[in-house]
Amino acid sequence: MDKQTIGIVGARGHTGAELIRLIARHPALELAYVSSRELDGQRVDAYVPEYAGELRYSAPAPEQLPALAADVVVLALPNGKAGACVEAFDKAGADPLIVDLSADHRFDERWYYGLPELTRERWRGQRRISNPGCYATAIQLAVAPLRDLLAAPPVCFGVSGYSGAGTTPSDKNDPQKLRDNLMPYSLTGHMHERETSAHLGVPVEFMPHVAPHFRGLTVTCNLYLARPMKRDEVIGRFQHAYAGEPLVRVLDEAPWVSRIAGKHHAEIGGFAMAADGRRVVVVATLDNLLKGAATQAMQNINRAIGQGELAGIPAAERP
Ligand SMILES: NC(=O)C1=CN([C@@H]2O[C@H](COP(=O)(O)OP(=O)(O)OC[C@H]3O[C@@H](n4cnc5c(N)ncnc54)[C@H](OP(=O)(O)O)[C@@H]3O)[C@@H](O)[C@H]2O)C=CC1
Numbered sequence: 553m554d555k556q557t558i559g560i561v562g563a564r565g566h567t568g569a570e571l572i573r574l575i576a577r578h579p580a581l582e583l584a585y586v587s588s589r590e591l592d593g594q595r596v597d598a599y600v601p602e603y604a605g606e607l608r609y610s611a612p613a614p615e616q617l618p619a620l621a622a623d624v625v626v627l628a629l630p631n632g633k634a635g636a637c638v639e640a641f642d643k644a645g646a647d648p649l650i651v652d653l654s655a656d657h658r659f660d661e662r663w664y665y666g667l668p669e670l671t672r673e674r675w676r677g678q679r680r681i682s683n684p685g686c687y688a689t690a691i692q693l694a695v696a697p698l699r700d701l702l703a704a705p706p707v708c709f710g711v712s713g714y715s716g717a718g719t720t721p722s723d724k725n726d727p728q729k730l731r732d733n734l735m736p737y738s739l740t741g742h743m744h745e746r747e748t749s750a751h752l753g754v755p756v757e758f759m760p761h762v763a764p765h766f767r768g769l770t771v772t773c774n775l776y777l778a779r780p781m782k783r784d785e786v787i788g789r790f791q792h793a794y795a796g797e798p799l800v801r802v803l804d805e806a807p808w809v810s811r812i813a814g815k816h817h818a819e820i821g822g823f824a825m826a827a828d829g830r831r832v833v834v835v836a837t838l839d840n841l842l843k844g845a846a847t848q849a850m851q852n853i854n855r856a857i858g859q860g861e862l863a864g865i866p867a868a869e870r871p
């Protein structure tokens with residue numbers, strides 16, 4: 553069977569590079585184009601050694617994208633930039649499968665919000681898929697199994713590696729400023745607070761920080777419970793919710809971010825109970841560039857092109 557073609561718009565970035573790596577090993581997809589204004593004309597294999605081919609980066613304007621005729625288009629652009637590309641496809645009457653990694657369509661009900669372990673059954677063949685935020689993925693996975701038992705908003709403390717802040721230089725991805733440091737930011741009103749609240753259907757409070765490591769994030773979620781629970785019952789809920797989910801691992805102990813870097817799954821554990829059984833602390837980790845972005849996009853794409861959800865996601869890099 554012929555492979556389907558895929559274009560990545562914004563392929564110089566961290567998430568774009570991870571997608572190139574995944575597609576290079578994918579049995580049913582091949583790269584049609586990868587865009588970057590900065591790397592225009594340069595060979596892809598010079599930046600992503602896992603890719604073995606002749607393709608070079610190009611820099612099409614949004615209006616030129618439809619003519620490139622890829623079956624699948626991933627938008628890996630900064631927030632606020634997806635709209636012009638989507639408009640160009642609409643205007644040209646082209647209808648590729650579009651996956652937007654940015655936050656631009658996470659509140660648009662016409663788009664499928666693709667967090668497979670929680671929203672799989674809501675996919676009705678939509679050709680437009682909004683990929684969740686990285687922290688938002690971890691928080692939703694950590695809270696969802698207890699959602700109906702919450703007595704108060706979950707309070708979530710997040711720490712991300714600085715690749716989460718993208719490649720545009722800022723304090724949040726400056727290794728000098730991050731050295732020996734933990735940098736709090738957006739302590740109220742972060743986009744992922746709104747995103748998790750909207751998709752979980754309960755208000756979530758979220759306090760993000762960025763740390764000196766490159767990749768991987770931790771969210772530590774404090775959950776007040778409407779009735780006292782035993783730890784075994786709490787763990788049982790998580791094991792039941794994620795039974796048969798190859799990309800979510802439920803652990804007894806709290807997971808460590810250093811062990812999740814470069815892996816495609818999320819780990820959830822800790823389950824520290826307060827003495828009265830009315831409060832539990834759940835810790836989730838994932839690689840922000842993989843389960844928090846590229847791997848999740850690949851799960852969503854695979855499903856939409858009729859492949860198994862894990863096609864192209866290397867078995868050696870998951871549990
Ligand atoms: N990093 C992460 O952990 C996660 C990121 N995301 C989201 O995914 C998207 C991509 O993130 P990430 O890869 O980290 O971002 P980067 O900052 O690393 O890359 C952004 C890409 O967009 C291009 N770009 C930048 N500015 C513009 C512009 N004004 N117009 C057109 N292209 C532009 C850049 O290439 P060039 O300038 O060469 O054209 C680059 O390829 C973002 O929306 C981000 O919020 C989602 C989950 C996790």
Ligand SMILES: CC(=O)N[C@@H](CCC(=O)OP(=O)(O)O)C(=O)O
Binds near residue numbers: 762
């Ligand atoms: C460390 C850091 O800065 N992380 C990013 C999250 C990356 C992400 O998932 O971003 P989008 O929701 O924009 O897709 C942030 O807090 O904005």
